[in-house]
Amino acid sequence: xxxxxxxxxxxxxxxxxxxxxxxxxxxxxxxxxxxxxxxxxxxxxxxxxxxxxxxxxxxxxxxxxxxxxxxxxxxxxxxxxxxxxxxxxxxxxxxxxxxxxxxxxxxxxxxxxxxxxxxxxxxxxxxxxxxxxxxxxxxxxxxxxxxxxxxxxxxxxxxxxxxxxxxxxxxxxxxxxxxxxxxxxxxxxxxxxxxxxxxxxxxxxxxxxxxxxxxxxxxxxxxxxxxxxxxxxxxxxxxxxxxxxxxxxxxxxxxxxxxxxxxxxxxxxxxxxxxxx
Numbered sequence: 001x002x003x004x005x006x007x008x009x010x011x012x013x014x015x016x017x018x019x020x021x022x023x024x025x026x027x028x029x030x031x032x033x034x035x036x037x038x039x040x041x042x043x044x045x046x047x048x049x050x051x052x053x054x055x056x057x058x059x060x061x062x063x064x065x066x067x068x069x070x071x072x073x074x075x076x077x078x079x080x081x082x083x084x085x086x087x088x089x090x091x092x093x094x095x096x097x098x099x100x101x102x103x104x105x106x107x108x109x110x111x112x113x114x115x116x117x118x119x120x121x122x123x124x125x126x127x128x129x130x131x132x133x134x135x136x137x138x139x140x141x142x143x144x145x146x147x148x149x150x151x152x153x154x155x156x157x158x159x160x161x162x163x164x165x166x167x168x169x170x171x172x173x174x175x176x177x178x179x180x181x182x183x184x185x186x187x188x189x190x191x192x193x194x195x196x197x198x199x200x201x202x203x204x205x206x207x208x209x210x211x212x213x214x215x216x217x218x219x220x221x222x223x224x225x226x227x228x229x230x231x232x233x234x235x236x237x238x239x240x241x242x243x244x245x246x247x248x249x250x251x252x253x254x255x256x257x258x259x260x261x262x263x264x265x266x267x268x269x270x271x272x273x274x275x276x277x
Contacts, residue, residue, distance in 0.1 A: 002227025003274050005219045006235035012216030014242020016209050018250075021243070023205035028193040029078040032206060034184040035197045037071075039210025040217075041177040047218050053169030063172030066160040067179030073097075073153035075187065076146050084143020090240065091131035092147030093154065095124055098237040100155020101162060101229035110228055112276060119272030122265050123234040129262025130241045155233070161221055162229030173221050177214065231273045238266045 016036075023032045047053075073093075080089035102120060105112075112120065164172045188195045197206050216239075223232040241263055247253040255263075 002223045002232050003235050003270065005223030005226060006232045007238075007270060009216045009220035009223060009236040010239040011242050012212045012219060013236070013239035014246065016212035016216060017239060017243040018246040019205040019208040019212070021247075023197065023202040023209065026199050027197045027202045027206075029081070030075070030184075030187065030191060031194045031197050032202070032209070033074055033078065034181075034188055034195065035203075035206045036209040036213060037177065037181050037184055038196065039207055040214035041181045043211060043214045044174040044177040047170040047173055047214070050218070051169040051222070053171040054167050055171050056165060056168045059164050059168035059172045060175050062160050062164055063175030064179040066157045066172070067176035068183055069153050069157035069160065070176065071180040071183045073150045073157060076150035076153060080143050080146030080150060083146070088143040089147035089150075091128040092144060093151040094127040094131050094237055094240050096148055096151025097154040097158065098124055098127060098234045100152060101159045101233035104159045104162075105228055105230040110230070112228070112230065112273075114276065115272050116231060116276030119269045119274075119276055120230060120234045121269075122272060123238065123269030126262045126265035126269055127237060127240065129258050129265060130238075130244055131262075132258065158220075158224075158233045158236075159229055162224040162232070164221065164225065166225045170218050170221060173214075173218050176217070235270050235273060238270065241266045 020032055020036060023036075027035075077089065077093055080093070098120075161172070161176075197203055220232070220236050223236065226232075244253075244255065244259055245263070248255045
């Protein structure tokens with residue numbers, strides 16, 4: 001069941017990323033991010049009606065920390081996109097995002113089965129293949145640093161989510177959303193970009209972005225509560241593949257051959273993890 005939740009999270013996160021990219025065509029990325037997080041924060045109390053949840057102090061703290069880590073990852077990622085090629089930043093970020101929880105599981109003594117380990121390795125390779133896109137300009141070195149840094153921040157957020165107790169249900173997700181919005185509000189006060197999106201078309205995409213995101217994070221949290229952080233993180237991190245597919249279908253973007261290989265590798269990786277328990 002854990003991998004099922006993770007795959008659902010990947011699909012929803014991919015859809016969220018797709019609409020975020022659409023909104024970013026006409027609106028500053030930080031404005032898109034803040035507006036989308038505001039939408040997901042407003043919707044987050046609905047999650048408490050879906051699953052029995054309890055407010056446990058330890059898990060509330062974890063929710064705050066994971067929210068700050070996830071928001072830091074977003075800021076570093078978009079900063080990376082502004083100074084370097086996406087093909088440099090995105091693969092490094094996505095691979096580290098998945099790798100950090102895997103390493104954490106290993107340090108705790110959790111050893112996956114042989115099939116599960118192969119599945120995670122294939123999944124990590126799929127992330128690099130589907131995320132790489134040629135072209136563009138910028139600093140490779142700075143892009144790599146920001147890509148790795150954002151991936152580590154996301155990985156920490158995922159690892160923290162894996163530490164939430166089952167009894168808390170989805171309450172930590174609500175806390176996470178509010179913590180992220182608070183951090184983005186501070187960044188908005190210090191920055192010069194518009195606080196919230198004003199363009200009508202961008203608002204529609206942002207509404208979709210925030211709606212998909214909050215239910216994606218909820219599904220991810222349930223996945224972590226059902227299984228180990230490593231496999232769940234690797235499966236959920238395939239959301240980039242979903243975003244690529246949606247771009248090909250609706251934006252008429254061309255899928256490169258290596259992205260097609262990555263798409264197949266992602267499916268194989270998840271299947272192997274499921275077969276390996």
